[in-house]
Amino acid sequence: MSxxxxxxxxxxxxxxxxxxxxxxxxxxxxxxxxxxxxRTRHSILEIIGAPELAVEVTLQPVNAFPVDAxxxxxDILPLLRGMGLSLEFVAGDGPRIGNPVRxxxxxxxxxxxxxxENVASTLEAVRLASAELTPRGVPLIGFxxxxxxxxxxxxxxxGSRQFETAKAFMYEHPAAWGRLMRKLSTLVADSxxxxxxxxxxxxxxxxxxxxxxxxxDYERYVGPYMTSVCETVAATGVPLISFSTGxxxxxxxxxxxxxxxxxxDWRVPLDVAWQQVGDRAIMGNLDPVLLKAPxxxxxxxxxxxxxxxxxxxxxxxNLGHGVLQHTPPENVRRxxxxxxxxxxxxxxx
Amino acid sequence: MSxxxxxxxxxxxxxxxxxxxxxxxxxxxxxxxxxxxxRTRHSILEIIGAPELAVEVTLQPVNAFPVDAxxxxxDILPLLRGMGLSLEFVAGDGPRIGNPVRxxxxxxxxxxxxxxENVASTLEAVRLASAELTPRGVPLIGFxxxxxxxxxxxxxxxGSRQFETAKAFMYEHPAAWGRLMRKLSTLVADSxxxxxxxxxxxxxxxxxxxxxxxxxDYERYVGPYMTSVCETVAATGVPLISFSTGxxxxxxxxxxxxxxxxxxDWRVPLDVAWQQVGDRAIMGNLDPVLLKAPxxxxxxxxxxxxxxxxxxxxxxxNLGHGVLQHTPPENVRRxxxxxxxxxxxxxxx
Numbered sequence: 001m002s003x004x005x006x007x008x009x010x011x012x013x014x015x016x017x018x019x020x021x022x023x024x025x026x027x028x029x030x031x032x033x034x035x036x037x038x039r040t041r042h043s044i045l046e047i048i049g050a051p052e053l054a055v056e057v058t059l060q061p062v063n064a065f066p067v068d069a070x071x072x073x074x075d076i077l078p079l080l081r082g083m084g085l086s087l088e089f090v091a092g093d094g095p096r097i098g099n100p101v102r103x104x105x106x107x108x109x110x111x112x113x114x115x116x117e118n119v120a121s122t123l124e125a126v127r128l129a130s131a132e133l134t135p136r137g138v139p140l141i142g143f144x145x146x147x148x149x150x151x152x153x154x155x156x157x158x159g160s161r162q163f164e165t166a167k168a169f170m171y172e173h174p175a176a177w178g179r180l181m182r183k184l185s186t187l188v189a190d191s192x193x194x195x196x197x198x199x200x201x202x203x204x205x206x207x208x209x210x211x212x213x214x215x216x217d218y219e220r221y222v223g224p225y226m227t228s229v230c231e232t233v234a235a236t237g238v239p240l241i242s243f244s245t246g247x248x249x250x251x252x253x254x255x256x257x258x259x260x261x262x263x264x265d266w267r268v269p270l271d272v273a274w275q276q277v278g279d280r281a282i283m284g285n286l287d288p289v290l291l292k293a294p295x296x297x298x299x300x301x302x303x304x305x306x307x308x309x310x311x312x313x314x315x316x317x318n319l320g321h322g323v324l325q326h327t328p329p330e331n332v333r334r335x336x337x338x339x340x341x342x343x344x345x346x347x348x349x
Numbered sequence: 350m351s352x353x354x355x356x357x358x359x360x361x362x363x364x365x366x367x368x369x370x371x372x373x374x375x376x377x378x379x380x381x382x383x384x385x386x387x388r389t390r391h392s393i394l395e396i397i398g399a400p401e402l403a404v405e406v407t408l409q410p411v412n413a414f415p416v417d418a419x420x421x422x423x424d425i426l427p428l429l430r431g432m433g434l435s436l437e438f439v440a441g442d443g444p445r446i447g448n449p450v451r452x453x454x455x456x457x458x459x460x461x462x463x464x465x466e467n468v469a470s471t472l473e474a475v476r477l478a479s480a481e482l483t484p485r486g487v488p489l490i491g492f493x494x495x496x497x498x499x500x501x502x503x504x505x506x507x508g509s510r511q512f513e514t515a516k517a518f519m520y521e522h523p524a525a526w527g528r529l530m531r532k533l534s535t536l537v538a539d540s541x542x543x544x545x546x547x548x549x550x551x552x553x554x555x556x557x558x559x560x561x562x563x564x565x566d567y568e569r570y571v572g573p574y575m576t577s578v579c580e581t582v583a584a585t586g587v588p589l590i591s592f593s594t595g596x597x598x599x600x601x602x603x604x605x606x607x608x609x610x611x612x613x614d615w616r617v618p619l620d621v622a623w624q625q626v627g628d629r630a631i632m633g634n635l636d637p638v639l640l641k642a643p644x645x646x647x648x649x650x651x652x653x654x655x656x657x658x659x660x661x662x663x664x665x666x667n668l669g670h671g672v673l674q675h676t677p678p679e680n681v682r683r684x685x686x687x688x689x690x691x692x693x694x695x696x697x698x
Contacts, residue, residue: 162638246616249617289516294520
């Protein structure tokens with residue numbers, strides 16, 4: 001089977017597929033014993049920095065479950081290191097940037113190195129993983145953080161509930177904010193293009209924190225940069241997924257910024273989301289907590305997502321955010337198998 | 350001026366008011382030097398437990414700014430102590446419940462004491478504060494946590510980004526979840542009714558974490574209990590504000606559950622929100638971070654909120670969530686004065 005006729009890539013292009021393709025954000029991760037075993041010997045940054053390890057982790061869920069796509073194992077934050085920002089992952093506390101951006105002068109000091117230099121190990125991992133996956137007919141997704149989410153981390157210096165420091169910077173220094181977002185957009189677009197050249201069959205932008213913004217602020221402070229990334233990447237011909245969370249109140253604005261597929265979280269019903277998104281493919285949107293729930297509940301809610309998509313071409317089944325730690329792998333298997341089986345029955349050829 | 354003709358209560362009833370009434374959630378709090386001074390001598394729970402101190406804090410913003418309503422100084426969590434749950438506020442880490450609900454048997458052990466016993470000091474504070482405020486024509490708002498948000502804390506045992514433990518309990522033990530929500534609804538409704546009897550002119554339900562749910566889960570696991578609280582409280586004739594955050598994707602579902610006024614956060618444009626909410630008053634919805642932004646930005650965005658309300662009767666200006674720590678009090682004053690002045694010009698008599 002050629003990759004182009006894979007259910008996942010058909011759905012990205014809104015063409016009818018033999019079943020609703022399904023993959024899960026963070027399908028490789030701590031909930032898998034294989035991954036935890038590897039992590040006893042290597043840190044996250046070590047795995048990302050060693051292409052053969054990154055490939056091993058990328059393939060773990062593909063070997064364990066019949067998912068319709070793989071996603072390269074990496075993280076959105078290593079991109080920032082090339083700008084001159086220090087990054088570490090503190091156990092139990094998440095990412096920490098030692099020298100966050102706090103002034104316009106800090107913005108102007110940030111470098112914009114080419115992806116080949118900045119994320120060389122991930123590009124090599126994409127090359128190796130796609131060589132493994134292509135003969136198996138499994139498309140590989142490359143990704144990057146969206147400029148806004150990266151700016152949030154760069155300014156805040158770590159995770160946050162509301163990213164108040166980042167938003168205050170945005171309001172106080174609109175010109176420097178623009179310069180920061182342009183630098184990030186360049187880095188992000190360059191990284192995505194390089195991943196496409198290295199063999200990625202699809203690309204995804206993760207805008208996990210877009211939901212801290214109002215629609216008007218998204219439109220003014222974020223949208224133009226997203227559009228610039230999407231337009232640049234469109235030249236590759238590789239479909240681009242624009243994923244965000246907490247944006248259920250203004251998905252039309254998010255979709256207007258660009259992307260072939262709009263990824264949505266569980267806080268908005270899929271049919272309502274699709275109406276806002278318009279003529280675009282859609283990805284989502286089961287609450288990740290349901291993978292810890294009893295099967296009757298998990299199945300009922302997965303069915304509800306499928307029913308709301310109504311077999312319309314262009315639906316990629318996914319969670320509304322990443323797989324949670326302590327998720328039973330058996331539930332992932334049952335969900336993936338169920339989505340494929342049930343949607344195969346529902347498709348009208 | 351009688352309270353009933355105050356701009357705030359007119360707006361609650363969707364009657365034309367001489368200006369758009371404005372008050373701010375958490376308008377009494379750490380950003381005020383007067384409050385911080387009191388906190389050097391008393392803990393939060395001490396202030397809540399001493400009616401004269403709670404009244405002092407309640408009046409601080411009313412004395413400092415021309416706000417159109419006061420809200421009794423209290424917290425949503427002390428209600429849980431009467432159920433048999435231990436509560437402490439850990440500096441820098443927020444609330445902590447030492448013996449959270451983790452099994453159906455835990456639910457059945459929870460007591461449901463009457464409000465007069467459970468929140469006696471808050472009721473006394475409402476009596477004293479309303480006696481002070483009524484001659485000044487300032488309505489006093491009483492409040493309680495909404496059953497879902499209280500259940501989140503009771504099960505999770507503290508704050509959380511996604512309240513995964515609470516949601517997993519809800520899915521795994523739907524019958525015990527129902528019993529928990531019924532107990533909480535009884536406590537909440539009883540507390541609100543008692544506050545109305547003690548002199549509160551309006552009441553508010555805080556459902557700060559409703560936004561972690563999907564619309565379908567809100568409808569099934571939360572809506573019926575909200576409706577029960579709203580219907581019980583309606584007998585008092587006192588208007589009820591139903592406030593939630595992160596629900597921009599399904600405000601129609603939230604509004605359908607009840608409430609005279611629907612409080613919305615900044616993640617959905619006010620006009621879009623009002624369309625979903627329908628024939629109800631609306632409260633909101635400026636991003637609290639803007640109170641730290643330069644005045645040009647703060648004013649522009651406050652004007653945008655007012656413009657989206659378009660002078661339609663039934664708009665209460667507020668933030669989309671509480672005032673943040675380190676907010677300059679001067680910005681609160683400018684915002685409150687600006688909203689009153691600008692909306693007074695805009696009203697057509």
